[in-house]
Amino acid sequence: MAARKQLHLNAFLFACGHHGAAWRHPASQVERLTDIAYYEELAQTAERGCFDAVFFADGHSVRDPAAGGLWFLEPLTALSAMARATERIGLVTTVSSTFYTPFHAARMLASLDHISGGRAGWNVVTSMFDAEARNHGLEEMPPHDERYSRAAEFVDVALALWDSWDADALELDRGGVFADPAKVAPIHHRGKHFLVDGPLNVPRSPQGRPVLFQAGASEQGRDLAARCAEGIYAVAYDLESAQNYYRDVKRRIRGAGRDADAVTVMPGLVTYVGSTTEEAHRKKAELDALLPVEQSIAQLSLFTHQDCSEWELDAPVPDLPPLSEFTGPQGRYDTILRIIEKDRPTVRALLGTLAAGGGHCTMIGTPESIADDIERWFHGGGADGFNLMPPIYPDALTDFVDEVVPVLQKRGLFRTEYETATLREHLSSPPQ
Amino acid sequence: MAARKQLHLNAFLFACGHHGAAWRHPASQVERLTDIAYYEELAQTAERGCFDAVFFADGHSVRDPAAGGLWFLEPLTALSAMARATERIGLVTTVSSTFYTPFHAARMLASLDHISGGRAGWNVVTSMFDAEARNHGLEEMPPHDERYSRAAEFVDVALALWDSWDADALELDRGGVFADPAKVAPIHHRGKHFLVDGPLNVPRSPQGRPVLFQAGASEQGRDLAARCAEGIYAVAYDLESAQNYYRDVKRRIRGAGRDADAVTVMPGLVTYVGSTTEEAHRKKAELDALLPVEQSIAQLSLFTHQDCSEWELDAPVPDLPPLSEFTGPQGRYDTILRIIEKDRPTVRALLGTLAAGGGHCTMIGTPESIADDIERWFHGGGADGFNLMPPIYPDALTDFVDEVVPVLQKRGLFRTEYETATLREHLSSPPQ
Known part of the structure; x- marks a missing residue:
C-alpha cells in the first residue's frame, strides 16, 4: 500500500510571535528574547508536535526600536545551540545571498547539518532593504534582477561546494591516508558574481546537501524556487490565491524538469485556536x-x-x-x-x-474547524503543508500543538511520531 | 589583601590534537571529528580543569586531504552548540577580518555572547593563504600591510557596533516602548575599507564587547594586539624568546596607553605528562x-x-x-x-x-616538573598563562587537567573553582 500523502508543518519562530503587538501581551516572554533557552523550548514544543522544522527569517538592520519586532540572536548560531536541545525536528535558517559569500554559507550550513545530524535547511533570500545594504558595505541594495542573478549563481556554488566531498572521501585509515584526495575535488568556479576554488573545508554532511527553501513571490523568485527549492514558503490569504500560486509554481517546477510532488509548498498560516x-x-x-x-x-x-x-x-x-x-x-x-x-x-x-x-492565511476557530480549513487547503490544491506563524509565543504554538495537531493526526493527515531522521526525509524529498 | 596574580589557561582545540600524527594514534578519536559531542566533551574536560577558555583556530581552505589536520566544523556554529554543554568556560573563536564583513562578525560574536551568557572571545586574524582567498572571491591574498590596515578598521567597526546599543536600551515596557531609540544609535562608519551604518541588530550582550584575542607576530600584528587585544596568543620555544616577546608586547601595550597587566599573554604550550x-x-x-x-x-x-x-x-x-x-x-x-x-x-x-x-614551547615530564616549568615561565616574565596545545586529544588534555592542574592549584597559581561568570572576568580584564 502506498503511503498516504502527509501534511507538512513548519514553525516560523519570530520574537514574541507574529502579531505586531504580541510583545505587549502579558503572556509574551519579551524578557527572554536574548535567552537561547526560550527558542530551545519553542523548538521542543514544535518537536513534541512532530513538526517537520522550525524556521528563522532574518534581517540585517534595525528598523524601529521603539516598536519592537527586532532581531535578536543570529540564526546560524542560535540553531546550532537549538540542535542540541532537540533530536528530530528540522532547523531552517535564512541566509542572504546578497550579504554572504557562498563559501561561508555552504560551510556554516554544512556545519549545522553535522551538528544536528542531518536536520539543516536553508531559506535562500536576496534581502531587500537599503538599510541592510548599508551594514555590509553597499550604499544601496543592488537592483532586483541583479540580486536574483547573484542568488542563482550563489546557490549553484553552494551546491557544488557541498558536492565537492564524496560521501566516502574520508578513509581515516590510521596506517594510510586520512581522506582520498581524488574524492575531495576543487570546483574552480569562475562566474559573473563569484570566484570560488573549493573544495569545501567541511566533509560531506549527513544530508549531503542541506535542504533548500525559497520564498520568492516575483517571477525570478518563483523560477529560482522551481529550479532548486525543496520547500517553498508562500503567501496567500485565501484558498483561491493559494491555488493560483500552487498551480503556477508546480508548473514551473515541472518546467524545470523536476518532480513537482517532491517539492513542498507551504503557505504561511496564522491561527487562533479556542x-x-x-x-x-x-x-x-x-x-x-x-x-x-x-x-x-x-x-x-x-x-x-x-x-x-x-x-x-x-x-x-x-x-x-x-x-x-x-x-x-x-x-x-x-x-x-x-x-x-x-x-x-x-x-x-x-x-x-x-x-x-500581513497577508498570510488566518484561521480562527476550534481545533476541529481549523483542521477542517487545513484539510480544505491541503486537499484542495492550495498547500502541501503550512508554515505556522503563531501570533503569540509560546501560547499560540502550544495551542496548535496540543489541540490542532491531535485532530490532524486522528484524521491520518499528519505523522504521530517521527519515522525519519533527516529534514529531507521528513519532507519526503529524494536524497541528494 | 590583594589577590595573588593567577595563571590563565586556554585549551586550543584542533582535530585529533596538535601532533601531526595524532590521528594515526590508536587513542585518537579521528572517527568523531564531525561529531559535536566530541568537542563538547573536550570543553567539559577543560572546564573540569577550570580553564579560562577553549579556543578554535580557523582556516578557509583544504590543504592536504591525505595527511589529515583538516578543518571540520565551522567554529561559530560549533561553539554555539558547545556553549550549551558547558557553564563557565570561555569560548574563543577565530574570525578572519579579511573574509567576513565586520557586521557579520560583530553580530555572530554578540549572538554567541548571549547564547553563552558572556563567554565569547574573538581571535582576530587576517588569514594568509591564497587558497583561502580563492574561496572568497579574491585571486590572491591582499598584501600583509593591506590586510592589517583592514583588520584595524574591522576591529574598530566591530567595537562601535557592539557599543551601538546602550546596556539599558531595552525598556520592554508593555504599555510603552520596546527599546529607547535614543539608546540604539547608528555608527555611520565610512572608512577606507568599510561602509557600515549600524546599529547592530543584536542588543548589547552580557560582556558588552566579546573579549578580543590576537596572535600576530609581525610588527603590525603586535601593534594591533597592543591597541585592542585583551588576550595574546604567542609563540616561543624557550623562556628567553618568551621573555623577549613578552617585554616587547607589554611595552607596546603601555605605549598604546593601556594597562599592560590587564592583557594576558599566553604562549602556546605542548605537554607530555607522565x-x-x-x-x-x-x-x-x-x-x-x-x-x-x-x-x-x-x-x-x-x-x-x-x-x-x-x-x-x-x-x-x-x-x-x-x-x-x-x-x-x-x-x-x-x-x-x-x-x-x-x-x-x-x-x-x-x-x-x-x-x-612547530615552534611552541614543549614540556615533557612529570606533573611536578611541568608545574615547575610553568611556574618558571610565569614568574620569570615569559607568560601570564598558556594556550595549551595537547599533542593528542582527549588523552593529553585529560593528563594535564587531572595531573598538572591539581599541582598548580596546590601551589596557589591557579583557581580551584570558577569565581567569575564571564570570560572577561576570568581573565581579570576590566569591564567594557
Missing part, C-alpha cells in the same frame, strides 16, 4: 486591542489611499473602491479587499489581521 | 613513531637547507651551521637551533617536536 469560536476570536481581539491605534490607522491609510483616521474602530470596515480603481501597490490592497470580503471584520480586527503576518 | 619523565618521553616517542618519515625528512631538509635524507633517525641531530650563516627564513631555523640546543633530540624526536605545534 475551545469555542468565540474564545478563538477573543484571543485575537485581546492582541488586536494592544495595537497602537494611531500608528496602525496611519499605515492603513497609506495602504488604502483613504483617510482612515475618522473610521469607527469597532464598526465594520467601510466599503473600499475595487482593485481596478486602485492606483497604489496592488498586492497589499488586493489582500485587504480579500480580508474584508472573507471576514467582514471591524476596523480594529482588520488592523489586527494585518498586524499578524 | 608519572615518570621516561613515561612522558615514551608518550612523545609513540606519537613521533607514527610520523610518515620521508615526508617529515623532506620538510626538515627544506627548513635547514641540508640534505637530511641520510641522517640516522635514532641518532642525535648532527651539528648545524649557526643562524648567522643561514640564508633561508630565520624564524623557523632559529627555533630548530633552539630545540637542538635545549633538548639534544634524536632526529626522530626533532621531527616529532616540529610536528607538534
Whole structure:
C-alpha cells in the first residue's frame, strides 16, 4: 500500500510571535528574547508536535526600536545551540545571498547539518532593504534582477561546494591516508558574481546537501524556487490565491524538469485556536486591542489611499473602491479587499489581521474547524503543508500543538511520531 | 589583601590534537571529528580543569586531504552548540577580518555572547593563504600591510557596533516602548575599507564587547594586539624568546596607553605528562613513531637547507651551521637551533617536536616538573598563562587537567573553582 500523502508543518519562530503587538501581551516572554533557552523550548514544543522544522527569517538592520519586532540572536548560531536541545525536528535558517559569500554559507550550513545530524535547511533570500545594504558595505541594495542573478549563481556554488566531498572521501585509515584526495575535488568556479576554488573545508554532511527553501513571490523568485527549492514558503490569504500560486509554481517546477510532488509548498498560516469560536476570536481581539491605534490607522491609510483616521474602530470596515480603481501597490490592497470580503471584520480586527503576518492565511476557530480549513487547503490544491506563524509565543504554538495537531493526526493527515531522521526525509524529498 | 596574580589557561582545540600524527594514534578519536559531542566533551574536560577558555583556530581552505589536520566544523556554529554543554568556560573563536564583513562578525560574536551568557572571545586574524582567498572571491591574498590596515578598521567597526546599543536600551515596557531609540544609535562608519551604518541588530550582550584575542607576530600584528587585544596568543620555544616577546608586547601595550597587566599573554604550550619523565618521553616517542618519515625528512631538509635524507633517525641531530650563516627564513631555523640546543633530540624526536605545534614551547615530564616549568615561565616574565596545545586529544588534555592542574592549584597559581561568570572576568580584564 502506498503511503498516504502527509501534511507538512513548519514553525516560523519570530520574537514574541507574529502579531505586531504580541510583545505587549502579558503572556509574551519579551524578557527572554536574548535567552537561547526560550527558542530551545519553542523548538521542543514544535518537536513534541512532530513538526517537520522550525524556521528563522532574518534581517540585517534595525528598523524601529521603539516598536519592537527586532532581531535578536543570529540564526546560524542560535540553531546550532537549538540542535542540541532537540533530536528530530528540522532547523531552517535564512541566509542572504546578497550579504554572504557562498563559501561561508555552504560551510556554516554544512556545519549545522553535522551538528544536528542531518536536520539543516536553508531559506535562500536576496534581502531587500537599503538599510541592510548599508551594514555590509553597499550604499544601496543592488537592483532586483541583479540580486536574483547573484542568488542563482550563489546557490549553484553552494551546491557544488557541498558536492565537492564524496560521501566516502574520508578513509581515516590510521596506517594510510586520512581522506582520498581524488574524492575531495576543487570546483574552480569562475562566474559573473563569484570566484570560488573549493573544495569545501567541511566533509560531506549527513544530508549531503542541506535542504533548500525559497520564498520568492516575483517571477525570478518563483523560477529560482522551481529550479532548486525543496520547500517553498508562500503567501496567500485565501484558498483561491493559494491555488493560483500552487498551480503556477508546480508548473514551473515541472518546467524545470523536476518532480513537482517532491517539492513542498507551504503557505504561511496564522491561527487562533479556542475551545469555542468565540474564545478563538477573543484571543485575537485581546492582541488586536494592544495595537497602537494611531500608528496602525496611519499605515492603513497609506495602504488604502483613504483617510482612515475618522473610521469607527469597532464598526465594520467601510466599503473600499475595487482593485481596478486602485492606483497604489496592488498586492497589499488586493489582500485587504480579500480580508474584508472573507471576514467582514471591524476596523480594529482588520488592523489586527494585518498586524499578524500581513497577508498570510488566518484561521480562527476550534481545533476541529481549523483542521477542517487545513484539510480544505491541503486537499484542495492550495498547500502541501503550512508554515505556522503563531501570533503569540509560546501560547499560540502550544495551542496548535496540543489541540490542532491531535485532530490532524486522528484524521491520518499528519505523522504521530517521527519515522525519519533527516529534514529531507521528513519532507519526503529524494536524497541528494 | 590583594589577590595573588593567577595563571590563565586556554585549551586550543584542533582535530585529533596538535601532533601531526595524532590521528594515526590508536587513542585518537579521528572517527568523531564531525561529531559535536566530541568537542563538547573536550570543553567539559577543560572546564573540569577550570580553564579560562577553549579556543578554535580557523582556516578557509583544504590543504592536504591525505595527511589529515583538516578543518571540520565551522567554529561559530560549533561553539554555539558547545556553549550549551558547558557553564563557565570561555569560548574563543577565530574570525578572519579579511573574509567576513565586520557586521557579520560583530553580530555572530554578540549572538554567541548571549547564547553563552558572556563567554565569547574573538581571535582576530587576517588569514594568509591564497587558497583561502580563492574561496572568497579574491585571486590572491591582499598584501600583509593591506590586510592589517583592514583588520584595524574591522576591529574598530566591530567595537562601535557592539557599543551601538546602550546596556539599558531595552525598556520592554508593555504599555510603552520596546527599546529607547535614543539608546540604539547608528555608527555611520565610512572608512577606507568599510561602509557600515549600524546599529547592530543584536542588543548589547552580557560582556558588552566579546573579549578580543590576537596572535600576530609581525610588527603590525603586535601593534594591533597592543591597541585592542585583551588576550595574546604567542609563540616561543624557550623562556628567553618568551621573555623577549613578552617585554616587547607589554611595552607596546603601555605605549598604546593601556594597562599592560590587564592583557594576558599566553604562549602556546605542548605537554607530555607522565608519572615518570621516561613515561612522558615514551608518550612523545609513540606519537613521533607514527610520523610518515620521508615526508617529515623532506620538510626538515627544506627548513635547514641540508640534505637530511641520510641522517640516522635514532641518532642525535648532527651539528648545524649557526643562524648567522643561514640564508633561508630565520624564524623557523632559529627555533630548530633552539630545540637542538635545549633538548639534544634524536632526529626522530626533532621531527616529532616540529610536528607538534612547530615552534611552541614543549614540556615533557612529570606533573611536578611541568608545574615547575610553568611556574618558571610565569614568574620569570615569559607568560601570564598558556594556550595549551595537547599533542593528542582527549588523552593529553585529560593528563594535564587531572595531573598538572591539581599541582598548580596546590601551589596557589591557579583557581580551584570558577569565581567569575564571564570570560572577561576570568581573565581579570576590566569591564567594557
